[in-house]
Amino acid sequence: MRFHGLGVFLLLLAIVGHVLRAESAVGIRWTAPLDWKAQAARPMRAATYSIPAAGGLGPAECVVNYFGPGQGGSVPANVERWTKQMLGADGKPAAAKVTTRSVRGIPITVVDASGSYTGMGGPMVSNPKPVADYRLLGAIAEGPQGNVFFTMTGPVKTIAAQQDAFNRLLASIQRE
Numbered sequence: 042m043r044f045h046g047l048g049v050f051l052l053l054l055a056i057v058g059h060v061l062r063a064e065s066a067v068g069i070r071w072t073a074p075l076d077w078k079a080q081a082a083r084p085m086r087a088a089t090y091s092i093p094a095a096g097g098l099g100p101a102e103c104v105v106n107y108f109g110p111g112q113g114g115s116v117p118a119n120v121e122r123w124t125k126q127m128l129g130a131d132g133k134p135a136a137a138k139v140t141t142r143s144v145r146g147i148p149i150t151v152v153d154a155s156g157s158y159t160g161m162g163g164p165m166v167s168n169p170k171p172v173a174d175y176r177l178l179g180a181i182a183e184g185p186q187g188n189v190f191f192t193m194t195g196p197v198k199t200i201a202a203q204q205d206a207f208n209r210l211l212a213s214i215q216r217e
Contacts, residue, residue, distance in 0.1 A: 064088050065217050066107040067186040069147070072213040074206040077103065092195065095202035101195020103207070110187040116150050119190065123179045127156040128171055144182075145215045152179040155197055176200035178207050182214050 064071060064079075066087035073079065077090040085106060092101040106113065113119070120139055129135040135156035142149050158175035178200060180191040193200060193207050200207075 069184040096198035098196035103193040106190040127154040148183040
């Protein structure tokens with residue numbers, strides 16, 4: 042009986058831990074994987090997660106952005122921007138897999154691209170140096186108050202090891 046009580050306690054602890062990891066931005070709620078470490082607040086980010094390294098390579102990062110109603114660009118514009126951040130061996134944007142799904146009535150567009158990562162670019166970054174063997178998994182959740190952007194970038198092996206976790210995060214998305 043004592044073992045049963047411990048099992049129930051551990052199950053409740055896991056459930057509470059899962060619920061406590063739920064986060065939200067403007068009408069969209071999601072649950073981050075338990076092994077992703079939430080980072081301190083940063084400008085223009087709803088959340089930032091540090092993701093453990095895999096295969097002796099570096100860690101990855103998942104950033105969640107919300108820029109305001111009608112801000113942050115259209116879904117097609119962001120898909121294009123993300124694909125241009127990954128270069129193939131020929132120096133041109135790498136091929137990307139783009140899929141769409143609906144989770145609890147929320148349309149989500151997912152981008153998956155690998156190559157040399159050039160980063161965000163823009164006026165705040167001067168001469169970004171591409172990082173080889175990187176992968177980007179991005180998702181745009183079309184929320185009731187605007188788009189919420191989820192972008193996970195890191196070494197190919199680390200992202201491959203965390204792809205199921207990223208998909209679970211997307212599957213957890215719901216309206217608040």
